[in-house]
Amino acid sequence: MKKLGIVGGVAWPSTLDYYRAICSLSVAQHQSACLPGPPSIPEMTIESLNINKSFSLRGGAIDDHESWSEYDAYFRQALVRLEAAGADVAIIASNTPHNRFDSIIEGITIPVISIFSAVADECNRLGIKKMLILGTAPTMNAPNFADLLSTRGIAASAPSRLENREAVVALISELYSNRIDGAAERIRNVVNQELPAAGTLRSVCLACTELPMAFPQLADKARIELADIQYINTTVIHARAAYESLVR
Amino acid sequence: MKKLGIVGGVAWPSTLDYYRAICSLSVAQHQSACLPGPPSIPEMTIESLNINKSFSLRGGAIDDHESWSEYDAYFRQALVRLEAAGADVAIIASNTPHNRFDSIIEGITIPVISIFSAVADECNRLGIKKMLILGTAPTMNAPNFADLLSTRGIAASAPSRLENREAVVALISELYSNRIDGAAERIRNVVNQELPAAGTLRSVCLACTELPMAFPQLADKARIELADIQYINTTVIHARAAYESLVR
Numbered sequence: 352m353k354k355l356g357i358v359g360g361v362a363w364p365s366t367l368d369y370y371r372a373i374c375s376l377s378v379a380q381h382q383s384a385c386l387p388g389p390p391s392i393p394e395m396t397i398e399s400l401n402i403n404k405s406f407s408l409r410g411g412a413i414d415d416h417e418s419w420s421e422y423d424a425y426f427r428q429a430l431v432r433l434e435a436a437g438a439d440v441a442i443i444a445s446n447t448p449h450n451r452f453d454s455i456i457e458g459i460t461i462p463v464i465s466i467f468s469a470v471a472d473e474c475n476r477l478g479i480k481k482m483l484i485l486g487t488a489p490t491m492n493a494p495n496f497a498d499l500l501s502t503r504g505i506a507a508s509a510p511s512r513l514e515n516r517e518a519v520v521a522l523i524s525e526l527y528s529n530r531i532d533g534a535a536e537r538i539r540n541v542v543n544q545e546l547p548a549a550g551t552l553r554s555v556c557l558a559c560t561e562l563p564m565a566f567p568q569l570a571d572k573a574r575i576e577l578a579d580i581q582y583i584n585t586t587v588i589h590a591r592a593a594y595e596s597l598v599r
Numbered sequence: 600m601k602k603l604g605i606v607g608g609v610a611w612p613s614t615l616d617y618y619r620a621i622c623s624l625s626v627a628q629h630q631s632a633c634l635p636g637p638p639s640i641p642e643m644t645i646e647s648l649n650i651n652k653s654f655s656l657r658g659g660a661i662d663d664h665e666s667w668s669e670y671d672a673y674f675r676q677a678l679v680r681l682e683a684a685g686a687d688v689a690i691i692a693s694n695t696p697h698n699r700f701d702s703i704i705e706g707i708t709i710p711v712i713s714i715f716s717a718v719a720d721e722c723n724r725l726g727i728k729k730m731l732i733l734g735t736a737p738t739m740n741a742p743n744f745a746d747l748l749s750t751r752g753i754a755a756s757a758p759s760r761l762e763n764r765e766a767v768v769a770l771i772s773e774l775y776s777n778r779i780d781g782a783a784e785r786i787r788n789v790v791n792q793e794l795p796a797a798g799t800l801r802s803v804c805l806a807c808t809e810l811p812m813a814f815p816q817l818a819d820k821a822r823i824e825l826a827d828i829q830y831i832n833t834t835v836i837h838a839r840a841a842y843e844s845l846v847r
């Protein structure tokens with residue numbers, strides 16, 4: 352089986368979720384095939400970065416490339432180490448760096464599976480036509496994710512109101528420290544203001560790999576419906592895409 | 600801060616516990632120092648091995664070095680990759696390979712913190728004089744851990760009865776797949792047969808990094824007392840020793 356490289360630590364609670372998801376898929380595969388011995392798990396190398404450092408290296412406007420050069424290099428160097436460790440394919444276990452994806456993967460020779468692409472594929476499978484994007488400041492402010500979704504027939508946008516974007520950013524900073532009390536309610540408040548209930552299913556993309564922690568029911572699930580809102584779990588969708596790339 | 604290398608995946612549930620323990624210690628340190636930004640976490644590289652492979656590479660008697668050469672090399676190569684990734688210090692997140700520790704670390708130039716030594720230090724701090732060792736077949740059959748503890752004034756031994764050692768091994772194989780139902784009771788049964796209650800505190804070393812999973816109350820704790828038995832959590836003790844080596 353191929354070896355997976357993971358750039359993790361940004362933040363660490365979602366790295367746990369990625370690793371658990373990939374190992375659990377492997378255990379299920381091993382058991383359904385009735386194979387002997389302890390469950391076979393793909394070899395992986397995880398480069399766990401310091402989010403305090405990556406946070407401090409964030410640049411300005413997402414197309415001000417110079418301002419992001421140190422940030423990009425911090426992630427690129429981790430990918431280079433994963434290549435050197437023998438990874439056949441890699442992922443960056445976080446949405447935010449995907450706003451700088453093209454620059455980060457410059458010169459990397461192994462495939463790097465994009466979370467934005469994996470989520471777009473899943474949204475197409477689910478037949479989603481309209482979606483609210485919640486994430487870190489770079490993910491909500493940059494057009495990258497919404498532009499990609501648009502090419503796939505999905506009208507997606509971040510919260511239009513500044514105070515709602517700020518509420519999401521504040522919530523994520525608490526999730527970095529693993530504090531989840533009241534998080535689901537705060538997300539619902541933002542959704543209700545940005546996508547008023549209209550009798551049909553509303554779709555919300557949790558486009559920061561920490562946000563799914565707000566919904567314990569969402570653990571290990573790609574999506575969940577709570578009343579008339581379906582939440583899309585980018586962490587699990589990305590982890591599954593990575594696992595499938597190993598066994599293909 | 601120094602960078603930590605972890606040889607993990609043997610098995611993966613305890614690798615989660617190590618990573619969570621080290622990150623949680625870092626969060627606590629960041630918060631108690633009232634530092635700004637997302638909590639600073641040490642950079643880490645985790646080489647997650649395939650336990651199905653390491654299991655199949657196990658040799659015969661622990662001093663039949665030739666029979667263990669492929670097993671030793673599998674772990675040694677992971678340590679070499681951690682060195683190349685820039686780790687300043689490393690751990691092997693599992694008790695079993697520590698029975699082959701001297702051979703595995705041959706030629707490795709960075710310090711590798713032994714779980715057996717870290718646990719011996721903690722047992723001395725706790726004033727333990729006698730202890731039952733529960734672990735995988737190599738850990739219970741080889742004299743390595745008990746010999747080390749003996750030099751530190753601790754009389755330790757694995758279960759004397761074959762059926763009790765077999766019960767522990769069977770239990771561990773279920774924990775590899777994350778199944779914990781009834782595990783605590785099965786461990787207590789072994790303890791009661793091997794260390795009959797005598798009105799004083801009985802000490803049991805959970806010397807396989809999966810065994811603490813049997814006691815959810817033990818999560819993130821170095822030890823726990825349940826009635827007249829104290830269980831020693833080798834996973835947490837080892838993770839703490841690793842963390843302390845980074846901040847020293």
